Amino acid sequence: MIALGWTPPPCHHPALLPAGRQWDAIRTSLPIATRAFPYLHGAETCASIIDRRAHTAVWLIPPGQATNAPWEWWQRLSPHVAAFPLAPEPTHIAYIGVPPAARRGGPGIHWRRPNGWTGRYVVADTELLARALAAAVTSVHGPDALARQCRVCRQTVPHTHAVTAIGTPNATDHRPRRLIAHRDCARGMTIEGQP
Known part of the structure; x- marks a missing residue:
């Protein structure tokens, strides 16, 4: 208490x-x-x-x-x-x-x-x-009322600016995984739904 x-x-x-x-x-x-x-x-x-x-x-x-x-x-x-x-x-x-x-x-x-x-x-x-x-x-x-968190920079990412990407959120993480991120933070990653 x-x-x-x-x-x-x-x-x-x-x-x-x-x-x-x-x-x-x-x-x-x-x-x-x-x-x-x-x-x-x-x-x-x-x-x-x-x-x-x-x-x-x-x-x-x-x-x-x-x-x-x-x-x-x-x-x-x-x-x-x-x-x-x-x-x-x-x-x-x-x-x-x-x-x-x-x-x-x-x-x-x-x-x-x-x-x-x-x-x-x-x-x-x-x-x-x-x-x-x-x-x-x-x-x-x-x-969808709850804001998402960018898994790379850890800041709030509005639903309209979020992308789902396959990659690693930091240099020490060597296993790629599916994550939510800002479009800019997801550069170099594979973004789902895009060729």
């Missing part, structure tokens, strides 16, 4: 707090969040902040996990999932509305608590959350 010694504000109203200091934040739409909730059911570390007016759900994750997590966690889920802070520069601070711990319903922002939530752990398990959101994005938007 993740316990960072941070608790929601003790006030009666939501507080605007900066992401990237005590925690980072992951935001998605309510339809995706609703599909993710069953995967997170029973995980005490996956409480979320619901804003029905904005149709969004936010999870708080350990600081640094929005920008330093593996590619497949957040870049792959873009644009359906946003990670904050967006950049390490102080001029790009994102503020997140955080309700008091006792607020568990209503038209304004409130906490959605998993079964067994004690209120002690408000920071989500990053890997569990990323897996649940990937399944939810696929469920809501279809399998």
